[in-house]
Amino acid sequence: MLSKVLCVLSSVTLLMTACTKSSEEKPSGIEHVIVIGVDGLSPDGIQKAETPNLDSMIANGSVKWNVRSVLTSSSSQNWASMIMGAGPEQHGIINNDWEMDDHTMPPIVEEADGRFPTIFSILHKNKPEAEIGVVYHWDGFGRLFQKNAVNYDKRFSTEDSTAADFINYIKAKKPVLGFVHFDHVDHAGHHGGHGSPEYYEAVTKADSLIGKILDGIKAAGMEDKTLVIVWADHGGIGYGHGGATPQEAEIAGIFYGKDIKKGYKIEQQVYTYDLAATIAFALGIQQPYACIGRPVKPVFEGFLEPENLWLGEKRIASPVIYPERKLYEQAGGLYVDQTATVKIETKAENSVTRYTTDGSEPDSTSAVYKNPFNVDKTTVVKAKSFDREGRESLLETAYFRMVKSGSGNGLNTSFYQGKNLEKLPEFATLKKGKSWTSAEFHISRDQLNAILEKDNASFALQFEGFIRIDKPGKYLFATQSDDGSKLYIYGKEVVDNDGNHGVTEATGSIELTAGKHPIKVEYYNNGGGFWLDAFYKGPGLPKQLIPADKLFVK
Known part of the structure; x- marks a missing residue:
């Protein structure tokens, strides 16, 4: 009997070993990587706008909803970090004003043109025959990479012309690495505000262009050999970005296509500079030692989450205090000759929300929210949710300000x-x-x-x-x-x-x-x-x- 048990255990071990690839291996059969970069695309935008193509990619691929950007959460340093596999401390692009002939921080290591190595130059050095192309909407993207490392380098003034040219390029050249950049979502965030109808409409437009690119990949006969990655440089809050808030400094990373797990939510922590490392891993090339990015291996079939992964304390969804925050406006509001009604909505399942009105942070002994209540003087309302397993949400705060007219205020x-x-x-x-x-x-x-x-x-x-x-x-x-x-x-x-x-x-x-x-x-x-x-x-x-x-x- 013991020998049979040992035999079964041995067979299971062999099967698991056969299905799990070693850390030295690379994904199999990926011959093309297409990166679709959308400037200013936030997780909120994907989740709230009409995005059937992105939704399908997430359902049939892998996603990380809180990829952390580098700071500040602005474009130049984040697009640079993406393609360089390193942060501003390494590549030296520390703000949006960076120029090749006007900057203060030199890269820690540089190529002949003075730039830190990019995934384009690394691929070109490893595989000189590889077709590499970049098409971009924002002209600033073009100053971030080595021109002699790419076969195709085009900039267009609209998102439609950018997409059309990139699709034609895919069909004609079937690149090993193709990178497209769209800028219109960021424009909508600055003009209409992040979370506005204009912003969500721009996200929906980006989704339609992504669908056309996927069709172009299929028409090129590359579908069964292509990894598609959707990435962004930052999110936004109000009418801008650049600050250190989750709304600004977190983006979604989506992996879809050849050798990608379906319906998988990535557990390991992911940073914006991990993009270059993941492209290099998929194509079987090695990054320079100066790069700090790590490949997101668990998205690929046969690869597990890191053995030393530490997830820390898990947070549950935060409650919402109404009137909720809108664009830059803080939750709560200003009330002239009026009282205010405070309403709190619990978002986390199997949890209760506790609140305070004295400015202290709610704990397990604070009042449980049950029904809306009124405040008739300036009050700071704070709320937290607590579930049955003892987990907490992040703190939510609202500022209710009361003032009487005719009192000389202003x-x-x-x-x-x-x-x-x-x-x-x-x-x-x-x-x-x-x-x-x-x-x-x-x-x-x-x-x-x-x-x-x-x-x-x-x-x-x-x-x-x-x-x-x-x-x-x-x-x-x-x-x-x-x-x-x-x-x-x-x-x-x-x-x-x-x-x-x-x-x-x-x-x-x-x-x-x-x-x-x-x-x-x-x-x-x-x-x-x-x-x-x-x-x-x-x-x-x-x-x-x-x-x-x-x-x-x-």
Whole structure:
């Protein structure tokens, strides 16, 4: 009997060994890799827009929903990291202003043209006869790779012409590596806002172009030998990107085609620079030692997740506090002469949501949310979900601000038209435009668009007034802005958040007595999306938007 058991165990072991490939092997039969890069394509966009082609690729392929980008979450450094298999620290492309003849950080290793090696140059060196082609919508992509490493290099002004040319190229040349870049989704994010109907329509358009490329691969007779990868450089929040939030710095990676597992969700952590490593692995070539990317092996049949994979604590879905966040607007809202109704929706299955209204973080002893409730004064609502296995969600926060009309609240706000601003201007040198009273440190996009010069979104604002402090002590102030901002109290700079950037937070502290104190925020926008929020935190006060009822015109 024992011999039979040993025989069975031996047979199972042999079968498992035969089905699992060693780490030294490569996937079998992949002769072509097609990468479809969509600038600004977020996981939210794929999940909420009409995307039948992407949905089919995910159902019949493998997906990682939270591939982490490099920071900042902007285009140049992320497209570079994708094709170079390394981060900004290695390749030296640290921002969108990088140029071959104008940069501060040299690559840690460079080729003859001064660039860090790319997957195109690595493939060309290993397989000189390999057909390699790149077609791109954003002209900035063309400055990131070695021109002598590719056989085909074309740039087009629209997503349709980009797709049409790439499909013709696939049919004519059947490339070993083909890379296409689309830019229109990012444009929609900047114009209409991430999560807007315009943004989702652009994602649907990208999906239709992806479907045409898949048809082109089939028409070329390559379908049974091709790995298709869909990737992005960043997501977005509000009208921009560049910050360090999951919405901006996480993208979806989709693998489809030859030797790819079907309906598989990748467990290992994946980073944007793992793309080049995965292409190299699929094609059986070795990356230079200077590259830090690792191939996403478990997407391929016969390969397992890493043995040393550590997943940490798993989070459950976060609850939603209504009115929920929209674009840049924080959850909650400003209520003039009104009370607010707080509604919380639990998203995680088999869980309860607990909340607080005193600014503390909810725990297992906090109140359980059951029904909507009203608040009649400025309140910070925080909520977390907890499931039966003891797992928690991330914290959700909403800021409900109440103010009574006729109480002298507000800020004097002045507009200044700018031109190609790259930092806060000397306001005395600019012509002052319209002025108005703002309830808070807040920018109305519709209001600004109505007074901006045509085709010139460069402007500056000054907010001036008084902040009432109820308890003396040390106060932390913060601005979150796209682009630059500074906060002053008594004319003293407390927060310096200047310069061109996506929504970024900067902080500073100051001791204040009880009473009113003069406060000023200066803000500018260089172009594209714009936003400003100002926060404070002090004795007995959780960090929150500086509320309208604490701000006064005089």
